[in-house]
Amino acid sequence: MKTPMITRYEGGVHTDKLSTRLLLPEEQPESWKKVLADSVTDPEELLGILNLPKTLLPGAISGDKAFSMRIPRPYIDRMIRGDQFDPLLRQVLPLGEESEEISGYSLDPLAEQSQNPTEGIIHKYQGRLLMIVSGACAINCRFCFRRHFPYGDNQLGGESWKQAIAYIRSQESIHEVILSGGDPLAATDSRLARMVDALSDIPHVKTLRIHTRLPIVIPQRVTDEMIEWFCKGRLKPVLVIHCNHANEIDDHVAQSLQKLRQAGATLLNQTVLLRGVNDNAETLADLSHTLFDAGVLPYYLHLLDRVQGAAHFDIAEEKAKVLVNELMHQCPGYLVPKLVREVAGEASKTPIPIN
Numbered sequence: 016m017k018t019p020m021i022t023r024y025e026g027g028v029h030t031d032k033l034s035t036r037l038l039l040p041e042e043q044p045e046s047w048k049k050v051l052a053d054s055v056t057d058p059e060e061l062l063g064i065l066n067l068p069k070t071l072l073p074g075a076i077s078g079d080k081a082f083s084m085r086i087p088r089p090y091i092d093r094m095i096r097g098d099q100f101d102p103l104l105r106q107v108l109p110l111g112e113e114s115e116e117i118s119g120y121s122l123d124p125l126a127e128q129s130q131n132p133t134e135g136i137i138h139k140y141q142g143r144l145l146m147i148v149s150g151a152c153a154i155n156c157r158f159c160f161r162r163h164f165p166y167g168d169n170q171l172g173g174e175s176w177k178q179a180i181a182y183i184r185s186q187e188s189i190h191e192v193i194l195s196g197g198d199p200l201a202a203t204d205s206r207l208a209r210m211v212d213a214l215s216d217i218p219h220v221k222t223l224r225i226h227t228r229l230p231i232v233i234p235q236r237v238t239d240e241m242i243e244w245f246c247k248g249r250l251k252p253v254l255v256i257h258c259n260h261a262n263e264i265d266d267h268v269a270q271s272l273q274k275l276r277q278a279g280a281t282l283l284n285q286t287v288l289l290r291g292v293n294d295n296a297e298t299l300a301d302l303s304h305t306l307f308d309a310g311v312l313p314y315y316l317h318l319l320d321r322v323q324g325a326a327h328f329d330i331a332e333e334k335a336k337v338l339v340n341e342l343m344h345q346c347p348g349y350l351v352p353k354l355v356r357e358v359a360g361e362a363s364k365t366p367i368p369i370n
């Protein structure tokens with residue numbers, strides 16, 4: 016397959032960081048599992064690979080103890096060597112600040128632990144619900160609410176799976192099932208294919224949505240089997256990727272996304288607004304344009320969930336509004352994501368008015 020060209024916004028500022036890695040013929044479709052198993056989990060190894068100062072080690076070790084560090088190597092390949100402020104590194108490097116307890120930041124900011132009608136299901140919004148397919152993620156993002164959610168106790172399997180399917184069948188208002196996690200694509204294709212088969216048998220379910228970071232982190236995850244169970248069945252496929260910075264999209268990622276798009280999937284992106292990662296209008300505009308070049312439209316720009324350990328990433332709402340206003344001046348409307356916050360108990364994401 017021909018490698019799509021990624022035309023960079025602003026005259027190719029980032030082209031030096033674009034990986035030229037191509038999909039090698041000897042790569043097995045399931046090689047993503049090997050890549051996943053080979054992730055870097057030792058902070059000292061990470062600092063060595065990136066040529067970063069040892070002074071970062073004590074903070075990284077203490078953060079790793081609270082929420083373990085986990086970074087697949089293809090993601091590390093896109094970081095800039097020697098730069099401790101690299102926007103990809105910032106998202107995954109454990110820091111000492113994470114152990115500070117800050118008022119207003121809780122262990123379960125979304126109060127999701129009390130929204131389960133049956134195990135593995137979160138039904139908060141009308142017409143759509145989340146299924147927690149896998150508690151695992153390919154990467155552990157430091158800002159994520161998942162750092163405290165007991166997903167280990169809340170996964171679908173055996174009896175709970177049957178109950179979940181029975182629940183969806185009994186709720187005719189549900190038109191869309193969202194596979195979530197953790198990262199749903201951390202589950203195997205054969206397990207996902209079986210799940211999608213069962214969902215396809217429920218007539219009122221029309222759309223299958225997946226929220227995932229895996230195609231960004233390990234692009235090999237977009238296998239031919241995945242295309243088959245996701246794009247070739249009765250349900251309309253919608254893929255929402257979680258991409259926070261243009262540098263996360265290299266040629267291999269773009270190629271995997273194009274494959275999904277060519278197979279008919281609608282591709283959207285959600286971003287978390289993060290201090291030190293993407294908190295300026297140029298970075299956000301660059302992200303929108305890079306996504307568009309890869310066939311993805313921006314969907315949501317989330318204000319941070321106030322989860323303990325992530326306060327150092329927070330951007331004040333006022334600043335966020337200014338950023339989105341600037342973005343509206345720089346980009347066509349379809350490249351401006353909706354600024355939202357998730358508020359426990361609300362019937363949808365809560366839009367933040369810009370003006």
Ligand SMILES: *Cc1c(COP(=O)(O)O)cnc(C)c1O
Pocket residue numbers: 137138139140143144145193363364
């Ligand atoms: C975000 C979310 C959804 C999806 O909301 P959309 O606005 O349709 O993207 C559904 N259920 C839960 C519990 C959610 O948190």
Ligand code: SF4
Pocket residue numbers: 152153154155156159160161196197198228257
């Ligand atoms: S759920 Fe998403 S943001 Fe959270 S750790 Fe997993 S991949 Fe990262």
